[in-house]
Amino acid sequence: MAEIKLKAQQSDVSAYPQKTATEQAMTPKIKDHPALPGLENPMVEIENLDFYYGGKKALNNISMIIPRHKVTAFIGPSGCGKSTLLRCLNRMNDLVESARMEGTIRIGGVDMHTMSEDVSVLRKRVGMVFQKFNPFPKTIFENVAYGPRIHGLKGKAKLDEIVENSLKSVALWDEVKDRLHESALALSGGQQQRLCIARAIAVEPEVLLMDEPCSALDPLSTGKIEELAVGLKEKYTIVIVTHNMQQAARIADFTGFMLLGDLVEFGLTDRMFTKPGKKETEDYITGRFG
């Protein structure tokens, strides 16, 4: 059912980046999706996405639109597929041997499979921050400069500038500017996670995926990361997976509730938490299960 028009989309490549996805680009199916609020400016379009780990189906016909310059949260109980969905967006699931994806995902209007044979182009546009902060065992400077270097940037002055700007955007610059050339592993957990965000935005992605970025942090650091997520949405489109419903309520503009591989409900966060459209959503939000 989801042998999606991979080939048909290829002609779009030449049009990128002038072309922004519009309502016309969307299939009627998405347009008619009942859970979609005003999505005149989509960043990511997911269309009939199925995902399998070997024979096990992990995502079931997901279609949704993630709006540009907003924070979108995926919530749901453990094993509902929210992390899998997130990892589909930068094809991190490719690392899992038996994984298989069917369906279409468009980033900025371009089918991700047609961007390039090499996933690195996609991953440059879609950055990621992980659950467990994972700075490289290198210096703070080298951590942030790693991405730009990989993408071929040379020259000390330019790198210095990128490192400074990235660290400033995560409000870490003042804390570490005197020890840029010391090991990143000497930082506290919250600082390390902010460093990881700085590292991700140093390559100037369009979308920033955050996979439960606060689950290993104390409340104070969590607050800082949340503030950051809200602040960063001016420049980036943020997709965050969280266990924590309050966190979604605090920072997300849009929220998707997932259950057993289905996207049960997707909509404006305020509406989702006040007037959920589905019984399952209400049960989860009110803590009756999960």
Place this chain on the structure above:
Amino acid sequence: MRTTLKKVWRRGDVFIWLSGAGLSLSLIMTAGLLFSIFTNAAKFFWPNAVAAFSVEEGRNLLGQITGEEAIPDPENPKAPPKYRIQLNQGNRDIYGVDFLWLGREAIQSSHYPEGAVVLERREWGNFYGFIREVRDQGKIIASGPEKGLAAVHELLPASHAIFDRINRIAKKDIGAINHYLEDNRLELKALAAEGITSGKKVTGLEAENEQLQKQYQELEAALSRLRKTGTAEVLLETADGQNKILPLTMIVRAYAPNTFGFLDKVGFFFAKIWEFIWDEPRESNTEGGVFPAIFGTVMMVLIMSFLATPLGVLAAFYLREYAKQGPMVSAVRIAVNNLAGVPSIVFGVFGVGFFIYFIGGSIDQFFFSEALPTPTFGTGGILWASLTMALLTVPVVIVSTEEGLASVPKGIREASLALGATKFETTWRVVIPAVMPSILTGLILAMARAAGEVAPLMITGVVKLAPSLPLDGIWPFIHLERKFMHLGFHIYDVGFQSPNVDAARPMVFTTTLLLIVIVLLLNFSAILLRNRLRKKLAVSGV
């Protein structure tokens, strides 16, 4: 009662005692071994007094006491034991044997004569006796023990210089000429095989040969002139009144230990250690130094490291990072682990069969055919020994690199991939630096193993006495086909292959100590490097 026992058992005290006992036992055994090696080795360098004994039948003996033991008496086990001492009386050329056992009862009197001297000679071992006269060109320069020794000390540097020059000409200069002559001979032979027996090349080589011959004759003349300059002699008397004339060029060192103060003894001790480390062996390895063996050991270990480390690291990367994990890879992994347990002599046999006969033989056929049937690479040499050792130690490197790779956090690989790095970039920029300390750990273990291994080396290129080092001033400077000396084999050789066991025994301990020190030094430098890397990477902070 039973409940108390059970309580003790449950508290785990027994386990703590047992584990503590296990640790102490291992430590005591290691420390004991090291202590015994160390004391025995140190004793060898320390100048013993020279004792004079009068024994039955009016015999007089002179020498250094090297040991004492109880004489076993199986008939009367309860009787008080009788003792005998071991005496190094030297003078092998006069008495035939230098070590003898002397029953305590047989000794009628003993003292330490002031004038007794020890002469370390280039041949025939030590001489013990008294200096009567020192002569030069037939004239008496000094007489009596004290003045004689002073004169010997005065003349010795000059005769050492003469000896060194003779040695340098005979070994190095004439050796180089022989080397070039041999090269030319082979080149001419190769040309002849191609049918070229005249022409510019041939005449050039022949002219060069003539030149070399002329140089050779000049050197020979210089040698015979030099040999005539060393005319100083010393007239000696043994304890039992025999006279002996020794040319000074045959003497390495002369000293009277009975006149030594403590500082003299310490000075002598360090001089002996210096000689041991930097000199060439004498007297079929029982005297002198072990420098060629140190050099051979270190060079072999270094070549082995350069071969084994890249190979092992690459193999480990493929196994852990690229191969599809499954029964096949597990089987390979088990095989690699077991390879580390294969008896080392098996590797040696493989080295002989594959490296020396097959590869070396082929190299000889293709590149050194003019020298055949004399093998160049088709015989044992430092390259083949190092390759065999590399094969032996590569499993160690593989295992520790693999362990290192397994412990690189998945998170940092994902982080790198998520930034758009390819798998290779991730490996190159993140994984290799993080796994470097583990690679070095593997290298340390490999080096320790290679430095201590003897069996495979014995058949792949180690010899008792190598005429030249595998690294010298003759082009191409590194001679990988040459045979070499190795400390481990040296221990075996002096300990078990020496005709004069008593004279060789101290060398076993000193060489062992030296080998341990070298292994420690190699390891220590690798550990320092690893710690610096660790600090730089701060992997320990993860």
